[in-house]
Structure formats: C-alpha cells, structure tokens
Amino acid sequence: MTFAEPPAALAALAGVVPVGVAVLRLRAARRARRALGLREPRLLRQLVRPVLLVCLFGLLGAAAARPDVRRERERTTRTDVQVIVALDSSRSMLAASRRGTPERWQRARAFAHRLQAELPGVPIGLSSLTNRLLPYLFPTSDPRAYDLVLDEAYGIERPPPGLTLDHWVTVFEPLNGVVHHRFFSAGVHNRVLVVLSDVEAHPFDARVLLRNLERSGTTPVVVRFWHAGERIFRPGAQGYRASQPDALGALRRDGWPAFSETQLTAAAAFVRRTVGTGPVARIGYRRDDLHLAPFLAAAALLPLLLLVAPGGLLPARRLRSGPRPAVTLSAAGGGSEDGRGASRNRFHERARGAQRADGRSRYQQRREGP
Numbered sequence: 126m127t128f129a130e131p132p133a134a135l136a137a138l139a140g141v142v143p144v145g146v147a148v149l150r151l152r153a154a155r156r157a158r159r160a161l162g163l164r165e166p167r168l169l170r171q172l173v174r175p176v177l178l179v180c181l182f183g184l185l186g187a188a189a190a191r192p193d194v195r196r197e198r199e200r201t202t203r204t205d206v207q208v209i210v211a212l213d214s215s216r217s218m219l220a221a222s223r224r225g226t227p228e229r230w231q232r233a234r235a236f237a238h239r240l241q242a243e244l245p246g247v248p249i250g251l252s253s254l255t256n257r258l259l260p261y262l263f264p265t266s267d268p269r270a271y272d273l274v275l276d277e278a279y280g281i282e283r284p285p286p287g288l289t290l291d292h293w294v295t296v297f298e299p300l301n302g303v304v305h306h307r308f309f310s311a312g313v314h315n316r317v318l319v320v321l322s323d324v325e326a327h328p329f330d331a332r333v334l335l336r337n338l339e340r341s342g343t344t345p346v347v348v349r350f351w352h353a354g355e356r357i358f359r360p361g362a363q364g365y366r367a368s369q370p371d372a373l374g375a376l377r378r379d380g381w382p383a384f385s386e387t388q389l390t391a392a393a394a395f396v397r398r399t400v401g402t403g404p405v406a407r408i409g410y411r412r413d414d415l416h417l418a419p420f421l422a423a424a425a426l427l428p429l430l431l432l433v434a435p436g437g438l439l440p441a442r443r444l445r446s447g448p449r450p451a452v453t454l455s456a457a458g459g460g461s462e463d464g465r466g467a468s469r470n471r472f473h474e475r476a477r478g479a480q481r482a483d484g485r486s487r488y489q490q491r492r493e494g495p
Contacts, residue, residue: 126417129191137186140178147175177428184428188421197410202266205403206315207248208396209264209308210237212279213322214253215295219281220323220355220367229350230281233321236348236389240319241271243393247400250308251275254322255286258299260308266408295326300334304341316343317399323351324372331379344399347383348392349373 128134151171158165218230227235241249248264251274262274300318303309309316318338324347338345355367376383384392 127193127195129193131190133189133191134186136189137182140182140186144175144178144182147178151175174432177432181425181428181432184421184425188418188425190418192417192421194415194417196413196415198413199407200266200409200411201246201405202408203247203400203403204406205313206317206400207250207264207309207313208240208244208317208319208400209250209252209303210240210319210321211252211254211258211300212237213255213295213320214279214281214283215255215286215323215325216281216357216362217294217323217325217365218350219357219359219362220365221358222352222355224358229323229355230279232386233348233350234275234279236350236392237275237321238272239389240393240396241268243397244400246405251279252308253279253284254295254299254320255282256296256299257287258302258306258308259284264309267411295322295324297326297329297331297334300345301337303343304337309343314342315400315403316341317396318343318345319396320345320347321350322347323367324349324376325351325367325369326372331376331381335380345381346392346396346399347373347376347381348386348389349383350386352386 155165212230212233214230218233219228221228237251245268246266248266249271250264251261251271253259253261261278262271265271297320300320303316303318335345349372351367351372353367353370357363357365373383373385382395384395
C-alpha cells in the first residue's frame, strides 16, 4: 500500500479536541453519579461517543492521505495475429432513428469497445475511414491506450476527408491501404480488418478488393450500423435520408463476411474464430492502482450519522428494574428523598391556597366600595 499525500494524515489530529471534550464530560458525569449514589452504566455505553469520534477523524485522516493498493500483473500478447478496426467517420454516420437516440458513429464506437474486451491479449489498432484510411492507433495489446484513443480521437470528420464534393458517402477502395502502407506488422500473417460503417458507399469492385486483401493474409469483416428511415437531426443536414438498403446483401453475394447491427454477437464470434489461438509472448507488467480514499470517506459517514442523528441511532438500553436507590439528605435537611418531595408538594399547595384566599378578599373589597 502506498500513500500519495502522507502529511495529509495529520488532519486526523483535528479530532483531539472533540475527543478530549467527550472524555472530560464522561469524567464529570461519573463524579455526579457518585455524588448522587446512582448506578454506573456499562463501560461500553460510556465509550460509544469517544470511539465514534476517533473512528470519524481517523477515517477522514486516512482518506486525506490518499492510500492506494498497487497490483502488478503480467502482460502478454499474441505474436501471430493483429486486428485493425476501421471506423467510418463520414457525415452520414450522424444519422439516428429519433432525436436524442444514439447516432450511428456512437453505436459503432460502443461495439469497438466490446470487440476489444472480447479479444484480450490480441493487438488491436484503430483507423478512420472516409475517402481515405488514416490510422488512429497501430495494433497494441494495451486496453487503456485503445479505450483512450477510441473515446478521444474518433469522431465525425476527425480527421476530415480528402478533397471531395460528397461528404456523406464512404469510399471503400482506401481499404487497400492496409496492404501497402504497413498498418500491420511485417511479421504477422494472420490479419483481421473489421470495418464498422453504414456502408452508404460509392460503387466499387467488392470482389477485386476482397481478393487483394485475402492475398495479403487479411480477412475483412464488415459490420453495418444502419436502419431504414434514419435521419440526421443536426442543423444543415435535414435533407439527408438513409439509402442503399441492399448494400449488405451485395457484399455478401461478393463473398464478404458482412453482418447487420442486429447481428453484433455473431460478428464478434466470427472475429474470435478468425483470431483463434496462437503463441503468446510476455511483454512486461501492467500496474493497477485501487484508490481507497473514496471508500474511506464513505465509511466515515457511518460514525458521523450515529453522532448527529436526532436522538441518536444507537438505542438507549434501559437499566434493569430494581429498587430505586434512596438519597439520604444531610442532617440539616433530614428525611429521605421521598419525604422531602412530599413536604415540598404540601408547601406549594398551601402557598397556592393563600394566594387564592388573598385574591378573593381583594375582589370582595372592590365590590363593597369605600
């Protein structure tokens, strides 16, 4: 366990004053009970408040020091296979079924996260696809790097397409770039290219492209994020309508492994089968830190609630029934506590009777006049 801010633990010393006050009150209460001859409560009940104060300030001081539990795990990676996820970033990926529902590019990003989670240890890279194929991240087995780049870098027209008059339609020919521009490592022969797109693309020779990819050892997989009737609910794009409803069927007829958005589980299973199993190499260690400060701060709420709740949350335990101890008075006072109480009551009754008699006599005098 490590502490990010060890000196901050001194904040627990702020509890010295309230704990000291609670102890002084305990001592004063004990002296008063002895003077009156009252029974002492159990020690556990007397110590409840000081113990709660110690727990409260102790937990807050520990949380201020920001303790972490550090764990190191061995990192391994597959050496015989790599995967590239090409994400369509054309403007047509802004389409959605209704306003406020996830857009195509957001659904594609969610599936890209899922795909990485289902392929642990497999190097996966990211690229954008418009009318050109540009890499975001070359294949890596570090899931944190993959998630960070996917969340922060991928977006519509990020990067923007090359010079074109049509910002809405994707071009598939740039997928040949994975063969000629070293998107995959040279020593890797089992390559998988996963294309996440709405497949609203310019016409292209799908069979020739498939043949080129397979010659380089690359297996392409297309997952289409598209629904009929989708629209773009953003300013300046109200004229867009979903098109090319049979694009997925055309790819299948040309031999492409292609899946619709309702077949994501089958698409992930196909990628897993294509990746298969193979040799694994150790590439180092991965450090995972578990931050304990939030848990300690939350635990401090329990003693705080027990201290400040109205009436207290700890039920008071009644003393066992038994004869009530008598308090003897000094010789000057005389009598028992019960006797003194009865005398006091009789005195108050006589005083009230005298006041009533005096009030009646004054009223009678006012009526009779001078």
